[in-house]
Amino acid sequence: MVNSDNPTDGIDSESVPEVVVQRLPLYVRVLSHFASAGIEVISSEQLGAHLQMTPAQIRKDLSYFGRFGKQGRGYDVGNLATRLRSILGLDSQWNAGLIGMGRLGRAVAAYPGFQPEGFRIVAAFDADDRLVGHEVGPLRVQALAELNETVEERDIKIGIVTVPAAHAQEVINQLVRAGVRSILNYAPIAPVVPPDVRVQGVDPVLALQSMTFYLKN
Amino acid sequence: MVNSDNPTDGIDSESVPEVVVQRLPLYVRVLSHFASAGIEVISSEQLGAHLQMTPAQIRKDLSYFGRFGKQGRGYDVGNLATRLRSILGLDSQWNAGLIGMGRLGRAVAAYPGFQPEGFRIVAAFDADDRLVGHEVGPLRVQALAELNETVEERDIKIGIVTVPAAHAQEVINQLVRAGVRSILNYAPIAPVVPPDVRVQGVDPVLALQSMTFYLKN
DNA sequence: GTTTGTGAAGGATTTCACAGCA
DNA sequence: TGCTGTGAAATCCTTCACAAAC
Numbered sequence: 001m002v003n004s005d006n007p008t009d010g011i012d013s014e015s016v017p018e019v020v021v022q023r024l025p026l027y028v029r030v031l032s033h034f035a036s037a038g039i040e041v042i043s044s045e046q047l048g049a050h051l052q053m054t055p056a057q058i059r060k061d062l063s064y065f066g067r068f069g070k071q072g073r074g075y076d077v078g079n080l081a082t083r084l085r086s087i088l089g090l091d092s093q094w095n096a097g098l099i100g101m102g103r104l105g106r107a108v109a110a111y112p113g114f115q116p117e118g119f120r121i122v123a124a125f126d127a128d129d130r131l132v133g134h135e136v137g138p139l140r141v142q143a144l145a146e147l148n149e150t151v152e153e154r155d156i157k158i159g160i161v162t163v164p165a166a167h168a169q170e171v172i173n174q175l176v177r178a179g180v181r182s183i184l185n186y187a188p189i190a191p192v193v194p195p196d197v198r199v200q201g202v203d204p205v206l207a208l209q210s211m212t213f214y215l216k217n
Numbered sequence: 218m219v220n221s222d223n224p225t226d227g228i229d230s231e232s233v234p235e236v237v238v239q240r241l242p243l244y245v246r247v248l249s250h251f252a253s254a255g256i257e258v259i260s261s262e263q264l265g266a267h268l269q270m271t272p273a274q275i276r277k278d279l280s281y282f283g284r285f286g287k288q289g290r291g292y293d294v295g296n297l298a299t300r301l302r303s304i305l306g307l308d309s310q311w312n313a314g315l316i317g318m319g320r321l322g323r324a325v326a327a328y329p330g331f332q333p334e335g336f337r338i339v340a341a342f343d344a345d346d347r348l349v350g351h352e353v354g355p356l357r358v359q360a361l362a363e364l365n366e367t368v369e370e371r372d373i374k375i376g377i378v379t380v381p382a383a384h385a386q387e388v389i390n391q392l393v394r395a396g397v398r399s400i401l402n403y404a405p406i407a408p409v410v411p412p413d414v415r416v417q418g419v420d421p422v423l424a425l426q427s428m429t430f431y432l433k434n
Numbered sequence: 435g436t437t438t439g440t441g442a443a444g445g446a447t448t449t450c451a452c453a454g455c456a
Numbered sequence: 457t458g459c460t461g462t463g464a465a466a467t468c469c470t471t472c473a474c475a476a477a478c
Contacts, residue, residue, distance in 0.1 A: 012434070013431055021430050029407065049409075052407075059459090060449085062460095069459075069461080070456065071460045072455070088429055088430045088433075090426060094432070107324045113422050119425055181431075190269075200428060201424075204328070205336070206242050207417035209305055210241065211375065213230065213238050213304070213306060214398075215311070216305070217306075234469070272437090272438095273473095274470060274471075276439060280440065288478050289478040
């Protein structure tokens, strides 16, 4: 088992607002930044200035998970980063399967940002027989029929979907059937999934489309 | 001037919640999907089923912008899509400048998803002199010193940042100084910008990092 | 009969403001 | 003195529920 529960933080995920969980990685990132700049202690005020949010929100967010600061001083940068990483499960490796090895899939496979953060792509799949068997970096492209057994064998907890929009819902269905509960979706669709499955979309066009509203108005 | 204000919708962007604006592109996308499936009329119930949200929320969201439906029937798919596109400014072209022509920048330049949605990358920049002058697709890589005049000349309204994290804040500062108020940021940082500038991050790692919380807890 | 549009209610999130601790 | 942690207040967002429209 790659991912061991850390007994030091037993958090009821139900009791923490989802928005708060989504901000946690941001805190980790900024803390790492300050740590590598040699800063050892930081206040919620300073964190807030860098993240463009109020100090009160940062303190309240952190209060869902514990008491990490020292009154009159602030937070120990290294310690807080470590604690938050542990809470998020970022202190262990997470295996991911990549589905769709076209142009986008190969770009994602080659993206160097996953590995250092503990995310490892351990399998690659494509529906196209002509791609199956080919090597993409260290991975051999597999047929989708092998999804179920590979998810089990390689302890895949995350699915990364880089297939064309027309096939994305079906591929996501297959991932869900294979037991994957966390999906990173690059396809420009809003997939329908059971309530216990989490989908995060990565979609530059969607991001641009909401900005034009403000450019125009 | 590429982007003409559409006089049919005069919306006070202050009065519309930001979350609502961010859902609008999703509605457009689903409506296009239904339109190309030949469906002409759709209820908020059906839309909600596909987007996994309540019909009431969809109706309330739309009510910020007008009255698009017919009681007892629902919404005309084509008409609603057109109206929403107009409200978002998606009925005109938007020019973007891409800064950072390394691996990621070239992948973004080659991404075929922007063009069909009306986003056009009209300039490419890099700080590295060895890249300046090279051609990437139809673009000639320019020096960053030319940013200001090029933004003006080519009516660039959007900056797309694909430089390494260490340079991203400085590049974003330059974009802001050049008058760009909408930025799509691929760099893994949380940049500080003036209040009238909008930044949307595209960050697969951040998305993954909040999902692991739920995998673990 | 069906479904919209919308005030009002309810729930969630953010901010305030201050007691308590270093 | 300076800053955290946190109840209470304020704000923001979602859902309810129903009159009006087709």
